[in-house]
Amino acid sequence: xxxxxxxxxxxxxxxxxxxxxxxxxxxxxxxxxxxxxxxxxxxxxxxxxxxxxxxxxxxxxxxxxxxxxxxxxxxxxxxxxxxxxxxxxxxxxxxxxxxxxxxxxxxxxxxxxxxxxxxxxxxxxxxxxxxxxxxxxxxxxxxxxxxxxxxxxxxxxxxxxxxxxxxxxxxxxxxxxxxxxxxxxxxxxxxxxxxxxxxxxxxxxxxxxxxxxxxxxxxxxxxxxxxxxxxxxxxxxxxxxxxxxxxxxxxxxxxxxxxxxxxxxxxxxxxxxxxxxxxxxxxxxxxxxxxxxxxxxxxxxxxxxxxxxxxxxxxxxxxxxxxxxxxxxxxxxxxxxxxxxxxxxxxxxxxxxxxxxxxxxxxxxxxxxxxxxxxxxxxxxxxxxxxxxxxxxxxxxxxxxxxxxxxxxxxxxxxxxxxxxxxxxxxxxxxxxxxxxxxxxxxxxxxxxx
Amino acid sequence: xxxxxxxxxxxxxxxxxxxxxxxxxxxxxxxxxxxxxxxxxxxxxxxxxxxxxxxxxxxxxxxxxxxxxxxxxxxxxxxxxxxxxxxxxxxxxxxxxxxxxxxxxxxxxxxxxxxxxxxxxxxxxxxxxxxxxxxxxxxxxxxxxxxxxxxxxxxxxxxxxxxxxxxxxxxxxxxxxxxxxxxxxxxxxxxxxxxxxxxxxxxxxxxxxxxxxxxxxxxxxxxxxxxxxxxxxxxxxxxxxxxxxxxxxxxxxxxxxxxxxxxxxxxxxxxxxxxxxxxxxxxxxxxxxxxxxxxxxxxxxxxxxxxxxxxxxxxxxxxxxxxxxxxxxxxxxxxxxxxxxxxxxxxxxxxxxxxxxxxxxxxxxxxxxxxxxxxxxxxxxxxxxxxxxxxxxxxxxxxxxxxxxxxxxxxxxxxxxxxxxxxxxxxxxxxxxxxxxxxxxxxxxxxxxx
Numbered sequence: 018x019x020x021x022x023x024x025x026x027x028x029x030x031x032x033x034x035x036x037x038x039x040x041x042x043x044x045x046x047x048x049x050x051x052x053x054x055x056x057x058x059x060x061x062x063x064x065x066x067x068x069x070x071x072x073x074x075x076x077x078x079x080x081x082x083x084x085x086x087x088x089x090x091x092x093x094x095x096x097x098x099x100x101x102x103x104x105x106x107x108x109x110x111x112x113x114x115x116x117x118x119x120x121x122x123x124x125x126x127x128x129x130x131x132x133x134x135x136x137x138x139x140x141x142x143x144x145x146x147x148x149x150x151x152x153x154x155x156x157x158x159x160x161x162x163x164x165x166x167x168x169x170x171x172x173x174x175x176x177x178x179x180x181x182x183x184x185x186x187x188x189x190x191x192x193x194x195x196x197x198x199x200x201x202x203x204x205x206x207x208x209x210x211x212x213x214x215x216x217x218x219x220x221x222x223x224x225x226x227x228x229x230x231x232x233x234x235x236x237x238x239x240x241x242x243x244x245x246x247x248x249x250x251x252x253x254x255x256x257x258x259x260x261x262x263x264x265x266x267x268x269x270x271x272x273x274x275x276x277x278x279x280x281x282x283x284x285x286x287x288x289x290x291x292x293x294x295x296x297x298x299x300x301x302x303x304x305x306x307x308x309x310x311x312x313x314x315x316x317x318x319x320x321x322x323x324x325x326x327x328x329x330x331x332x333x334x335x336x337x338x339x340x341x342x343x344x345x346x347x348x349x350x351x352x353x354x355x356x357x358x359x360x361x362x363x364x365x366x367x368x369x370x371x372x373x374x375x376x377x378x379x380x381x382x383x384x385x386x387x388x389x390x391x392x393x394x395x396x397x398x399x400x401x402x403x404x405x406x407x408x409x410x411x412x413x414x415x416x417x418x419x420x421x422x423x424x425x426x427x428x429x430x431x432x433x434x435x436x437x438x439x440x441x442x443x444x445x446x447x448x449x450x451x452x453x454x455x456x457x458x459x460x461x462x463x464x465x466x467x
Numbered sequence: 468x469x470x471x472x473x474x475x476x477x478x479x480x481x482x483x484x485x486x487x488x489x490x491x492x493x494x495x496x497x498x499x500x501x502x503x504x505x506x507x508x509x510x511x512x513x514x515x516x517x518x519x520x521x522x523x524x525x526x527x528x529x530x531x532x533x534x535x536x537x538x539x540x541x542x543x544x545x546x547x548x549x550x551x552x553x554x555x556x557x558x559x560x561x562x563x564x565x566x567x568x569x570x571x572x573x574x575x576x577x578x579x580x581x582x583x584x585x586x587x588x589x590x591x592x593x594x595x596x597x598x599x600x601x602x603x604x605x606x607x608x609x610x611x612x613x614x615x616x617x618x619x620x621x622x623x624x625x626x627x628x629x630x631x632x633x634x635x636x637x638x639x640x641x642x643x644x645x646x647x648x649x650x651x652x653x654x655x656x657x658x659x660x661x662x663x664x665x666x667x668x669x670x671x672x673x674x675x676x677x678x679x680x681x682x683x684x685x686x687x688x689x690x691x692x693x694x695x696x697x698x699x700x701x702x703x704x705x706x707x708x709x710x711x712x713x714x715x716x717x718x719x720x721x722x723x724x725x726x727x728x729x730x731x732x733x734x735x736x737x738x739x740x741x742x743x744x745x746x747x748x749x750x751x752x753x754x755x756x757x758x759x760x761x762x763x764x765x766x767x768x769x770x771x772x773x774x775x776x777x778x779x780x781x782x783x784x785x786x787x788x789x790x791x792x793x794x795x796x797x798x799x800x801x802x803x804x805x806x807x808x809x810x811x812x813x814x815x816x817x818x819x820x821x822x823x824x825x826x827x828x829x830x831x832x833x834x835x836x837x838x839x840x841x842x843x844x845x846x847x848x849x850x851x852x853x854x855x856x857x858x859x860x861x862x863x864x865x866x867x868x869x870x871x872x873x874x875x876x877x878x879x880x881x882x883x884x885x886x887x888x889x890x891x892x893x894x895x896x897x898x899x900x901x902x903x904x905x906x907x908x909x910x911x912x913x914x915x916x917x
Contacts, residue, residue: 049690184634240499241711260710261691271721279799287804295828305792309785317781330780331767335759342755349729354737378745383752
């Protein structure tokens with residue numbers, strides 16, 4: 018179907034290809050594939066390549082390049098091409114790009130644009146990161162209620178080439194307030210003489226410019242929306258967020274939860290250079306180290322106990338570790354349910370009580386198994402009883418802390434995943450060592466059979 | 468804009484509302500909100516409510532209900548309503564539903580349907596879970612290349628009410644082979660006398676029926692597709708997957724990675740009953756317990772060493788724990804990059820070498836800090852040296868295992884996240900205890916200053 022097969026494409030190394038051939042190969046590809054393929058070229062080659070391309074084709078490919086690559090190419094482009102490219106890019110993509118540039122270069126680019134475009138970019142970059150405003154495009158299609166369907170249709174035909182989507186059309190009043198929505202399908206199926214205002218759905222669902230983008234993603238997922246209108250506090254239509262932006266948000270949001278639970282910075286990727294990875298991870302590891310030293314200090318308080326009965330040293334990591342495992346399970350379920358909004362419906366206390374009970378029962382089951390193992394291994398029934406009770410207590414604690422910590426972080430409007438695993442494992446380490454070694458100290462006479 | 472405000476809606480308890488009012492409230496809502504609201508009613512009330520509604524309205528709301536709720540209502544509906552409801556539902560949704568029913572009830576329902584619909588359902592439920600076939604709908608719009616744009620337009624107008632989307636239209640030859648694609652936008656902008664075959668994009672990107680749905684999600688995200696055509700091995704068009712199905716896949720896929728890293732079953736939610744949660748978690752906890760016993764056995768081999776120098780017992784959890792933290796970081800980055808396809812491009816060895824180096828450097832930094840702390844705490848330089856070297860070795864090991872285990876699982880076509888954290892922490896526990904206590908045993912004379 019394409020001129021070269023997917024197989025050939027995957028193994029093709031552009032840097033070995035004759036420059037005149039590159040253009041031909043690239044133009045036979047979907048812009049996303051073209052961008053992926055071109056990423057292997059260096060910035061100078063890329064800049065030259067783009068300047069040679071038709072602007073419309075170039076823009077499509079450029080928008081699929083990774084942001085770092087886009088940013089790197091810009092200064093290499095000649096100024097007139099650069100200004101044309103920025104003009105044709107979609108408003109949300111170009112605002113994201115311009116925002117990333119250093120101030121001087123940004124001003125230089127802005128100064129080459131016509132007033133209206135400059136203003137559009139300046140409007141869009143003022144929104145805070147991770148809000149609806151920062152993700153929306155201003156290339157939405159809109160209509161007025163007093164138009165007939167026939168007029169609306171003519172209007173859309175003309176707007177089709179320049180709008181991001183014409184499949185959802187918003188209806189606004191003369192103050193630009195959002196009063197209705199029409200799908201292109203509704204328009205196709207309606208009687209051409211009807212008024213837009215009579216056909217439109219007045220039950221519009223919209224988000225606010227400063228809504229969190231994760232909330233927007235959840236809403237679009239809930240309603241299966243192709244695009245979501247964005248309004249300002251006065252309910253005036255200011256933008257639209259499309260499904261493809263939400264694909265990225267969903268992927269990133271999930272990565273964020275996972276990363277934060279593992280104490281990783283969201284910036285990190287497998288391709289991050291070694292030194293940068295180390296710099297990003299070391300602070301978390303040092304924080305972990307500090308809490309590990311705290312747990313170690315608790316153990317050191319029981320040195321005498323351990324020297325009297327050295328098998329305790331071998332068994333104590335089991336109590337702490339199993340608490341950590343159970344706590345991580347609870348933490349993960351709780352964080353995910355907070356992110357997906359399930360806990361909003363059920364209430365935080367629900368999670369806490371549930372997880373406390375699950376922790377207790379899991380502690381009962383695994384504690385009993387370990388109690389029997391310890392008894393058989395060391396031929397000491399009291400050792401079995403002590404480790405069983407300590408595991409039960411610690412896993413109960415794990416259930417409580419695993420649910421409580423993300424709920425507290427969330428209620429403080431912090432990310433419920435961030436740092437929570439450190440709190441939870443500190444609790445289960447300290448709790449595990451303390452209950453196990455503490456019980457052993459109190460019951461030492463029984464343990465030694467004296 | 469809606470008859471009742473979002474605020475009022477949130478606090479509204481349907482079970483306290485007069486049944487006649489419910490219908491009025493519900494019909495003023497978006498079907499997704501209506502479904503959410505109705506979920507609080509019991510199955511008998513719900514069944515009665517649906518039978519009272521207009522079929523088209525009822526269907527829309529029904530499709531937004533959670534699958535368990537859908538399944539619970541079906542047996543309560545009278546047979547003629549049930550058969551009508553199944554007939555109007557979209558093919559992918561009803562296939563998912565019918566697949567979940569027990570055999571007898573499924574046969575009963577199928578027997579009430581006309582031949583064509585029965586066949587459609589039977590065709591769709593035969594695809595394996597998590598393949599493109601299991602997610603696709605058969606309600607796609609298609610055209611033939613020899614039609615003019617004007618004819619195509621007439622055709623689409625007629626198909627609009629019954630197709631899942633008419634915004635992407637597929638072009639097939641007489642053998643139903645997929646040969647092109649047209650967006651509704653292309654059709655609107657084209658000259659009405661042109662042939663579909665001359666306007667269509669021949670460079671079609673499609674997936675195969677047995678492709679993994681996560682792969683489909685990645686492709687749709689890459690190309691920003693609203694819908695993806697699905698073909699059989701002979702390249703015949705058999706279905707289409709739409710963006711809203713992919714929203715769910717993306718959310719689920721991310722949850723799956725997180726859950727598997729925390730040793731949780733994907734079935735679990737915060738709302739899962741306590742006993743079921745315990746049943747789902749206990750097997751993982753017992754597996755963890757077995758590996759913890761293994762690590763504990765390693766410690767027990769060094770009982771004599773510990774009884775000679777009991778501070779080792781306090782410090783050994785630090786070595787094991789820090790290895791576990793570093794291993795979890797590496798594991799999470801590696802699993803995520805495998806899921807997102809980043810490692811395909813960079814190669815597995817890249818990840819392994821990178822993470823080994825990061826592990827070494829992180830071990831060097833945190834090991835040195837801990838070495839100094841141990842020296843100051845216990846006034847013993849050899850203790851500082853031993854813990855520094857042990858941490859360095861163990862975190863290097865953590866980098867290697869954290870990258871290697873998911874890569875190996877992935878190359879065996881297993882889920883790279885599933886069970887991998889157990890392998891990694893076993894390696895870092897055993898490795899940590901063995902290097903630390905082993906070094907202490909070998910250097911005991913220096914440690915005791917004798």
